Every structure is written in C-alpha cells, then in structure tokens.
Amino acid sequence: MKNVIFIMISVFFYSCQQKEIKNNSAKVQDTITIQKNRKENKQIDDTIFMNFKNAKGLYTAEGQLDSIHPRVFIKFKNEILGELNGKIILATDNGNIRFNQIIFPDNSSDGPFGKDLQIQLTQKGNHIIIVGHSQMADNPYWGKFKVQLENSKE
Structure with a gap:
C-alpha cells in the first residue's frame, strides 16, 4: 500500500x-x-538593448534605477568608428546619476563620466555602458531616466 x-x-x-x-x-x-x-529600446530587468534608432538617428530609451537594480547596463552594437555622444535626461536636474563606465569589445573599459558622455569609439562590436549613481556622492538616485546615444563618423 x-x-x-x-x-x-x-x-x-x-x-x-x-x-x-x-x-x-x-x-x-x-x-x-x-x-x-517591437521597434523601441526598452529596459528588461537591468539591461537596455539599444537596437533601434528614432527618426533623428538617435538611440533613445527610458530606464529606471531602484534598490533591486542600482545599475543599468546599456548594450549596443557599434558599426561606425567615430565619436559617441551620450546624455542622461532627468525630470529634475539634480539627481545623483551618471555614466559610470563603458566596456569595449576587447573588454577594456573607461570611465567614470558625468551625465554627458563624449568618447571616441575605435573598435567595432558590442559595447556596454553602465549607468548608476556616483559612489562618491550622497543620496543615490532612484527613479526613471532617459538615455540618448548618438554615434557620428569622424
């Protein structure tokens, strides 16, 4: 039994x-x-895949930082050697948020940056940009933000 x-x-x-x-x-x-x-760049968990450009030729997406996801990883594929310009846009201007680091296809990195990013891209391939709050400042930013990336030829 x-x-x-x-x-x-x-x-x-x-x-x-x-x-x-x-x-x-x-x-x-x-x-x-x-x-x-879907023809938009959207945050899934802690990652934004930048696959689509808008009508102006810019990669744009909305992200969110919270206690579960204190960093957001922005992944994009670069096919153009030239200058990358990035901007973080907040509803209020005084949030503690920045481009922390960029990781190149050969796994080298550069950073930290501020709310604006301007860097020469000398490698083709998959890049990762890490967005988060500054570890050197008080009051980490929690909330929504917009990120805008533009890649122009030299």
Whole structure:
C-alpha cells in the first residue's frame, strides 16, 4: 500500500513539472517574438538593448534605477568608428546619476563620466555602458531616466 501511494505521488509531481516546463518555454518564445516585433529600446530587468534608432538617428530609451537594480547596463552594437555622444535626461536636474563606465569589445573599459558622455569609439562590436549613481556622492538616485546615444563618423 505504501508503494502504491509513493508511486502515485511521484507520478503527480512529474506531471505537474512537465506542464510548468511547457508553459515557461511558451512564455520565453512569446517574449522573444514581442521583442523582435517591437521597434523601441526598452529596459528588461537591468539591461537596455539599444537596437533601434528614432527618426533623428538617435538611440533613445527610458530606464529606471531602484534598490533591486542600482545599475543599468546599456548594450549596443557599434558599426561606425567615430565619436559617441551620450546624455542622461532627468525630470529634475539634480539627481545623483551618471555614466559610470563603458566596456569595449576587447573588454577594456573607461570611465567614470558625468551625465554627458563624449568618447571616441575605435573598435567595432558590442559595447556596454553602465549607468548608476556616483559612489562618491550622497543620496543615490532612484527613479526613471532617459538615455540618448548618438554615434557620428569622424
């Protein structure tokens, strides 16, 4: 009798596990499809993928810093050697937020910067920009911000 109950419980948990796996794969597939169809740069967890330029030729996105995500990683692919100009725009002008670091395709890095970023890009490939508050100042910024990136040829 104990064996029959044990087998029934095992089958029950196994069948529940299979449904959960199928549902999760469907959710992941739906998320990928939505991202491919969407023509905007949006923050997902702590990362913004800059894939689309607006009508002015700028990469723009809205992000948010909070206690769970104190840093936001902005990932973009650079195909043009030239100057990168970036700007963080806040509703209020006095927030403690900045471009902390840029990581180049060869894993070298530069930074910190301020709310404005101006740097020569000498490598093609995937770059990562880290946005967060300054560790040297009080009152970390929590809230929404807009980031704007423009890449121009030399």
